[in-house]
Amino acid sequence: MGNQKGKIIILSGPSGVGKGSVNRELEKDKSLHLKYSVSMTTRAQRPGEVEGVNYFFVDRDTFEDAIQHGELVEYAEFIGNYYGTPRKFINEEIANGKNVILEIEVKGATQVLNRENPKSLVSIFLMPPSLAKLEERLRLRGTEGDDVIKQRLDKALIEIPLKHKYKYVIENDSVENAVAKIKDVLLKEGTLDLSAKESYFYKTRTQVEKIIKSRYAFIINNWRQNVLDIEGKITVPDDFDFTTYLVDLLSNRIYHYVLANGPINELDDEDFVKGILEHFMLDVDFFSIEQRNFENDEKQ
């Protein structure tokens, strides 16, 4: 990787969504070369947890001291305890070109999202398949009574709308599917040793380009004239590459749809891609595309 800096990978989502299980599975795959940030917490050590491996267990005074001295990248209070990410480890690993994964709740994650340069982040929000499933998981854990489960479910309702702040929303319908999607996102983001071109995103993009050129050439060739006929004028520059714009837009929509709704290998199925491409294609607002692009061009 040379002098290239590593990235911060945020893995967040509501309590009970399964961040821990997904993270443990990612940790098993040594080929990912991920570094795991060990958080500081005031919560009591659970049996089996190891100091410096699961957490750095500290008292409130020590934690508040760390806040005062700016030693934490982010911190939050969660059900009566502090949790925070030490800055030193992340800074050192990132400077060495390593990617560091933070498994944190949404309040702390939002602080990182608001502060860090989006280019140095890969942000992932794990979604439960449904609220009923989330409730089922919280009940299966068997660690909380009805009242606490109700509180956590209520809390999930105010945590889930924060998903729009993240670059990737991934459904955790099964650990296996969620992990496969996360690995693909890391590949796409260029954080793994393999070429990003190997990711489902780029494979889908190649397919989308082929379909657009063969099936939708009519729209591409007549879009400009159509806007002119309807609006009486066209403001988009002559060299605007409409085909590339459309291919990128649709590839992204399809990829994000699958991350949020289905197993990633659905993208291997050509008929599936064709079907969903048609759905998104017929939903494109050609008039606002034209305006949005012109505004962007003007700002540059």
Ligand code: 5GP
């Ligand atoms: P637990 O007590 O179950 O280990 O963790 C409670 C919640 O705190 C989980 O959602 C976990 O992801 C989150 N968490 C763990 N470490 C940190 C951290 O350093 N910062 C923040 N903001 N949340 C954390």
